[in-house]
Amino acid sequence: MNFYIVIPAHNEADSIGLTLESLAKQTLLPKRVVVVNDHSTDETQSIVESFISKYHWISQVNVVSSDKHLPGSKIINAFYKGYDTLDDDYDVICKFDADLIFPNTYLETISQHFSSSPTLGMAAGFCYIEKNNDWILEDLTNKDHIRGALKAYRKQCFLDIGKLKPAMGWDTIDELLAKFYHWNILTDDNLHVKHLKPTGASYNKSSKYMQGEAMYKMRYGFTITAISAFKLAMKKKNLSLFNDYMSGYFKAKNNNVQPLVSPEQGNFIRKLRWKGMLKKFGI
CATH class of the missing domain: 3.90.550.10 (Spore Coat Polysaccharide Biosynthesis Protein SpsA; Chain A)
Known part of the structure; x- marks a missing residue:
């Protein structure tokens, strides 16, 4: 191979x-x-x-x-x-x-x-x-x-x-x-x-807003974005990042940023995300 x-x-x-x-x-x-x-x-x-x-x-x-x-x-x-x-x-x-x-x-x-x-x-x-x-x-x-x-x-x-x-x-x-x-x-x-280098250790400070923008581009929608942003901020042990991520999401939405996936793919992604989250709660 x-x-x-x-x-x-x-x-x-x-x-x-x-x-x-x-x-x-x-x-x-x-x-x-x-x-x-x-x-x-x-x-x-x-x-x-x-x-x-x-x-x-x-x-x-x-x-x-x-x-x-x-x-x-x-x-x-x-x-x-x-x-x-x-x-x-x-x-x-x-x-x-x-x-x-x-x-x-x-x-x-x-x-x-x-x-x-x-x-x-x-x-x-x-x-x-x-x-x-x-x-x-x-x-x-x-x-x-x-x-x-x-x-x-x-x-x-x-x-x-x-x-x-x-x-x-x-x-x-x-x-x-x-x-x-x-x-x-x-x-x-x-x-x-x-x-050898922890992820994000040398990233530019402006990158923290890009995470929320990425969630918008993946057509997560508000609710999945909010849940994902909170989980990621908790993982990084910095709850202030939640505000940064959500700010990035709303900035992309207000500026009508072009999504990276089609509406059909976005629908599939949201269903997949909900299925994964509900599974963790035994639903």
């Missing part, structure tokens, strides 16, 4: 070498890895070049963009700069972050999951962060959700969902659309990936 991997990287000199080293040690090597050096001002480029000299399947694309570290469009636009350099000879396309250390059997295990289930569209392990000299689960979302840091898509699923949306919330929209097109999603508890 051919794995193609695209890694957007903005000032990742402290970690990109560790990520590439872990990929070079895989029991199933990727066929192509493209690092997109997105406007880095540190040693990211030279570190990647040192790996290119040793591994023919690693390449690099240097792009110039904003130096603000924002989730969503910046990351996905960088992803496409790398994706556009690849051919179509892949079975699985991955979008990985530049601050991950993968266990040696990661790609082989993901490949086995895809091979054993033709309806499996997306698969991944879990991110772990270091705390008090121990590696613990980065518990920001439900365990059936694949984190944006380590996405792997079967080729047909990737094409069916219209690839990745260049907006905040892309890593939720992809799963919702995968389910809309009847693909299954799998998370493997046994695959522990070290995440």
Whole structure:
């Protein structure tokens, strides 16, 4: 099974070498890895070049963009700069972050999951962060959700969902659309990936309003948005974020921002969200 991997990287000199080293040690090597050096001002480029000299399947694309570290469009636009350099000879396309250390059997295990289930569209392990000299689960979302840091898509699923949306919330929209097109999603508890930088640690402050905007673009509606915003603020142990998320939602609504999904897909998403929430209450 051919794995193609695209890694957007903005000032990742402290970690990109560790990520590439872990990929070079895989029991199933990727066929192509493209690092997109997105406007880095540190040693990211030279570190990647040192790996290119040793591994023919690693390449690099240097792009110039904003130096603000924002989730969503910046990351996905960088992803496409790398994706556009690849051919179509892949079975699985991955979008990985530049601050991950993968266990040696990661790609082989993901490949086995895809091979054993033709309806499996997306698969991944879990991110772990270091705390008090121990590696613990980065518990920001439900365990059936694949984190944006380590996405792997079967080729047909990737094409069916219209690839990745260049907006905040892309890593939720992809799963919702995968389910809309009847693909299954799998998370493997046994695959522990070290995440060297906690999610959002370096995001620009304005990104906090983008979460609510993303919920509007996914056609959640007010009630589901309010519930989701509250749960996320609780997860992050900062209730003031609830106001930020809702402000972002109403700003997008008042400005008639274009949703990222069709009305039909939005209806499916709302039903899916309600089903998931009611299930937690045993209803």
